[in-house]
Amino acid sequence: MAAAAAALRTPARLGLDGAAAGEQWLRKRQRQRGPPAPVAVPCRWKAAAAAVVRCQRAAGAAIVEKKDASVAAAQERGGDGGAGPGLTVVMKFGGSSVASAERMREVADLVLSFPEERPVVVLSAMGKTTNKLLVAGEKAVSCGAANVSELDELSFIKELHLGTIDQLGLDRSIVCGLLDELEQLLKGIAMMKELTLRTRDYLVSFGECMSTRIFAALLNKIGVKARQYDAFEIGFITTDDFTNADILEATYPAVAKRLHGDWINDPAIPIVTGFLGKGWRSGAITTLGRGGSDLTATTIGKALGLREIQVWKDVDGVLTCDPNIHPKAKPVPYLTFDEAAELAYFGAQVLHPQSMRPAREGDIPVRVKNSYNRRAPGTLITKARDMSESILTSIVLKSNITMLDIVSTRMLGQYGFLAKVFSIFEDLGISVDCVATSEVSISLTLDPSKLWSCELVQQKNELDDVIEELEKIAVVHLLQNRSIISLIGNVQRSSLILEKAFNVLRRNGVNVQMISQGASKVNISLVVHDSEAKQCVQALHSAFFENGFLSEVDKMDVLHDDFASHSNRTVHSH
Ligand SMILES: Nc1ncnc2c1ncn2[C@@H]1O[C@H](COP(=O)(O)OP(=O)(O)O)[C@@H](O)[C@H]1O
Numbered sequence: 001m002a003a004a005a006a007a008l009r010t011p012a013r014l015g016l017d018g019a020a021a022g023e024q025w026l027r028k029r030q031r032q033r034g035p036p037a038p039v040a041v042p043c044r045w046k047a048a049a050a051a052v053v054r055c056q057r058a059a060g061a062a063i064v065e066k067k068d069a070s071v072a073a074a075q076e077r078g079g080d081g082g083a084g085p086g087l088t089v090v091m092k093f094g095g096s097s098v099a100s101a102e103r104m105r106e107v108a109d110l111v112l113s114f115p116e117e118r119p120v121v122v123l124s125a126m127g128k129t130t131n132k133l134l135v136a137g138e139k140a141v142s143c144g145a146a147n148v149s150e151l152d153e154l155s156f157i158k159e160l161h162l163g164t165i166d167q168l169g170l171d172r173s174i175v176c177g178l179l180d181e182l183e184q185l186l187k188g189i190a191m192m193k194e195l196t197l198r199t200r201d202y203l204v205s206f207g208e209c210m211s212t213r214i215f216a217a218l219l220n221k222i223g224v225k226a227r228q229y230d231a232f233e234i235g236f237i238t239t240d241d242f243t244n245a246d247i248l249e250a251t252y253p254a255v256a257k258r259l260h261g262d263w264i265n266d267p268a269i270p271i272v273t274g275f276l277g278k279g280w281r282s283g284a285i286t287t288l289g290r291g292g293s294d295l296t297a298t299t300i301g302k303a304l305g306l307r308e309i310q311v312w313k314d315v316d317g318v319l320t321c322d323p324n325i326h327p328k329a330k331p332v333p334y335l336t337f338d339e340a341a342e343l344a345y346f347g348a349q350v351l352h353p354q355s356m357r358p359a360r361e362g363d364i365p366v367r368v369k370n371s372y373n374r375r376a377p378g379t380l381i382t383k384a385r386d387m388s389e390s391i392l393t394s395i396v397l398k399s400n401i402t403m404l405d406i407v408s409t410r411m412l413g414q415y416g417f418l419a420k421v422f423s424i425f426e427d428l429g430i431s432v433d434c435v436a437t438s439e440v441s442i443s444l445t446l447d448p449s450k451l452w453s454c455e456l457v458q459q460k461n462e463l464d465d466v467i468e469e470l471e472k473i474a475v476v477h478l479l480q481n482r483s484i485i486s487l488i489g490n491v492q493r494s495s496l497i498l499e500k501a502f503n504v505l506r507r508n509g510v511n512v513q514m515i516s517q518g519a520s521k522v523n524i525s526l527v528v529h530d531s532e533a534k535q536c537v538q539a540l541h542s543a544f545f546e547n548g549f550l551s552e553v554d555k556m557d558v559l560h561d562d563f564a565s566h567s568n569r570t571v572h573s574h
């Protein structure tokens with residue numbers, strides 16, 4: 001431990017003087033004002049001060065004893081609930097947060113502006129690297145091995161990463177090996193004229209492997225000890241569902257053991273690749289589905305029993321709707337895990353659909369923040385929140401949905417019919433989003449993200465199989481180009497939400513083709529035609545969030561309560 005502390009006190013560039021100055025300043029400041037506040041640290045000492053604070057804590061100087069059982073349990077797993085010498089928070093930065101050298105510097109500064117924290121950092125690939133890798137892979141299938149080196153996407157990826165390294169004054173060798181391996185892989189794809197899902201995952205893994213190496217090197221260069229980890233090497237064990245793998249339970253103890261063990265032996269900020277895992281049967285690299293770094297972060301949060309999970313994005317938190325659909329979208333200050341999960345599942349790109357699960361299981365708050373606007377309060381997601389005033393929280397749009405109307409030919413009884421329909425989907429491994437049933441018919445929508453992997457094997461074939469099977473027991477209508485508009489909110493107030501929503505839709509001449517209210521009690525879904533969907537979301541947003549409707553409802557509620565208590569009194573007096 002003493003050796004580790006010494007290593008932290010003599011950072012590469014700041015040297016002993018910088019660290020000593022930082023320590024002196026920190027002591028003086030603590031005498032004057034108590035514990036350090038993030039924004040008040042003078043720039044030139046910030047790194048040194050942060051290193052010193054970490055060093056002091058690593059040496060056990062700032063351990064606060066807590067006898068609370070949950071904290072003790074968390075410590076056992078490696079975290080400390082903010083009390084002991086372990087790691088305290090996860091900070092996940094998405095691709096847009098680390099898109100360039102300037103952004104990497106900014107994020108390093110942001111991490112160090114919380115000297116009271118001992119973070120695990122999770123990073124996505126830089127900018128649009130994942131998309132570029134996928135396009136490079138698709139092109140490699142048909143471009144011929146000799147032409148791989150000339151692929152625009154490969155040149156872009158090389159320039160982005162090497163350029164970033166040069167601008168940050170780092171050593172190119174940190175990614176050269178990976179870039180060579182990437183080119184070899186693309187040549188392999190070109191030779192085989194085939195891009196399997198398994199290869200696809202190996203291909204996209206280069207993005208996170210490079211961004212984390214660059215960021216760890218940057219922190220080490222500015223004098224803050226950091227250690228890079230590939231998630232697939234430290235216990236992220238998943239199913240072998242390439243491109244959409246699920247985290248397996250064994251991941252939690254394995255990751256806790258590795259990250260906590262390393263931290264205790266030799267404290268250094270862990271910088272972990274988001275999005276990636278290792279298939280438990282195949283041993284090959286897997287990915288957790290697009291946007292999967294959020295899930296990496298919440299998994300680490302639960303594994304280590306950390307105090308908080310922070311996901312830093314390019315927006316001021318979870319917004320009332322997608323800002324690309326409606327620029328007047330505004331931040332939602334509080335959400336429950338259920339609301340956030342529903343929102344993500346029904347298409348809000350801001351969070352990975354599965355990412356709330358570990359946070360909910362570990363009861364660890366998730367904070368969604370803006371790395372471009374640190375002062376914005378963001379969104380705090382917790383197990384429960386005060387719903388008394390809540391009506392509608394957010395509107396989510398999922399487009400390009402396929403809807404099936406299935407009407408029984410009455411060959412089977414009602415129970416048999418429903419069971420048969422769902423067993424067909426189960427057999428074909430296709431997941432269903434929304435369902436509405438009557439005695440002899442079912443309308444349902446299919447989840448396009450689950451069909452994502454089918455793009456390569458032609459989505460159409462898969463649907464043809466479904467229809468062929470269903471037609472043995474029903475008349476089937478396939479309706480494509482539909483959208484699900486999900487109204488996430490307090491479904492205890494569903495009559496109010498539906499009344500308002502249908503008024504708006506009627507005024508806009510929109511015909512709703514299906515309605516479904518989830519058992520989770522936070523979501524009402526409406527299916528409309530794709531061509532009307534965007535305009536519907538805008539109209540609904542303006543009705544619910546922009547015209548004082550919610551505060552009007554509050555007033556109406558007061559009147560209603562007054563009326564109810566008055567009529568109760570009247571009844572009693574009779
Ligand atoms: N309801 C919503 N709230 C916030 N952002 C949303 C919402 N719906 C869609 N988005 C989009 O999600 C983006 C952030 O998610 P993502 O790109 O995955 O972030 P990152 O890559 O930084 O993790 C925003 O830039 C915004 O365009």
Ligand SMILES: N[C@@H](CC(=O)OP(=O)(O)O)C(=O)O
Nearest residue numbers: 094095124130290291292293
């Ligand atoms: N890089 C991966 C994983 C990820 O989570 O990215 P982001 O955090 O930028 O959404 C993707 O693009 O899907």
